[in-house]
Amino acid sequence: MKYVIGIDIGGTNIKIGAVTLDGKIISYIAKKSRIFKDKKSAIKNLIQSVESVKKSLKENTLIGVGIGIAGTVLADRGIVYQSPNIPELEGIDIRKELSAKVSYPFFIDNDANVFALGEGWLGNAKGYKDFCCITLGTGVGGGIVIDNRIVHGFDGTAGEVGHIIVEPEGAPCKCGGRGCLEAYASSTGLIRMAKQGFKTEKATALRKSCKDNAKNMSPEIIAKLARNGDVFCRGLFKKVGHYLGIAMTDLVNLLNLELIVVGGGLSNAGDLFLETAKKEMQKRSLKVPGKRIKIVTACCEEAGVVGAAHIALKGIRAL
């Protein structure tokens, strides 16, 4: 039996799994991406992770590694061009660096593309041919599938749903733009919006939960308060939903998709914003594509690992 390793590198977590050729994860580890100190430590750490997962496999059964990385990835060339949430990887020819150290082939792509491939292969998008995965995490990623194929665009950077403009004169975005979806519907966007009201009376409960220190805020704390009925925290998630619905409208009108899959850490609070997003999208979108679209949450947080395994398998077959 042969295996591939799938690695999903987000702004907060790294997930690594050994995966069978039909997509079953047989061993899995997760760690924080802030263990990367600089380029060198990032490469070293990735190799250590691969080696540690490899130990769970019989000798000579590992045939390749696929990696999904949050940021602008030039997939064909194996280069991480821009990664605001994992700056340690920015500018790295990651395929070359890793291939120099170990003997199996490496393949990379954007983390949201890889997530979409995982959802399409074995997750909630299985059987759909036109869909988009939106990952709401530290940032907001997207993977667009049209006619069963990931849309890479000319340089391989397509799918940046997080940089759909949802509030033209709105908050500055890490990308250098303004009013991008990512500035509102990501963990960092949520925290940013919470900070704006943190010192006001309406945030009393939130302040209490954070021991009066805005640095202690987390999406989990805000979600817990929102579920308990706190008006301020509920309002923050309504904003997330409002802006997500605007971005979804653009996707629906532009691409007439069958399905949007919403994943990423923040989607664990989907009960607090997905209905708002759907209503906003239904209100705004064109009749036919608005009626067509279904919105679902991701199958599981391992979809990225499974998708990363998928790019390795596809890559190996094409070698």
Added chain:
Amino acid sequence: MKYVIGIDIGGTNIKIGAVTLDGKIISYIAKKSRIFKDKKSAIKNLIQSVESVKKSLKENTLIGVGIGIAGTVLADRGIVYQSPNIPELEGIDIRKELSAKVSYPFFIDNDANVFALGEGWLGNAKGYKDFCCITLGTGVGGGIVIDNRIVHGFDGTAGEVGHIIVEPEGAPCKCGGRGCLEAYASSTGLIRMAKQGFKTEKATALRKSCKDNAKNMSPEIIAKLARNGDVFCRGLFKKVGHYLGIAMTDLVNLLNLELIVVGGGLSNAGDLFLETAKKEMQKRSLKVPGKRIKIVTACCEEAGVVGAAHIALKGIRAL
């Protein structure tokens, strides 16, 4: 020698041409689309137009007809589902209606898709594989080409660039939404914005040119004044450019295209807004796709007719 007829039906004009199999227009007529009074007169008129162009051809040389129509067209099924700018065609199974009356095969698609095919076949997008055509006319249409193929989406309604949201709480759009590109960067959008300031002092020159009657306004009059330095009219076109730039940013970030082709009647005033649009897009878009994209104007106003001929040729080959 064989020919196809290409028909391009926009909100203002209908253009009809007899086209050779390698894309040369050998006869061409244009008329106003407001000659359509109702469904029946629209069908009758279209057939008359085909017959009149057919007269310029030798007997038995016409092999098919392709039609591009402004609106939501279910291309596979030959149905015009939604057409805010040509309501007389709405709900018509146009392929069935026309095929019942004449003996050659008919093929339809959205007018902007057809325009994109024309630009890609023989126009300014020739040789590009990932591009989008934006038609700024009575409304705003779009045709997206990825990997040399039109993106139709699940129902065939994809490419609605005019319904990218560029000002979430902005002007109501004919589609039922709000703040769509079409509400700003179309002839009707331009006139709407001009009306808002028409009674103020800053519109003095415009009022004079229109004999103090807002109904006399046209994009041509506004463009003429803008070129003569009128601040109010220049400002209107700056707004067109501003919003077009926001929509272009979404396209660039989402699809990492090589090229955007801007056509349609309003693009005749491209000198007054395209630079603004480019700057806005460059300021807002992600580094790699923002650097990649080229913006050009359409080759010619016949691109729609050539593209309509193209869908007829493709359709016939697939029969």
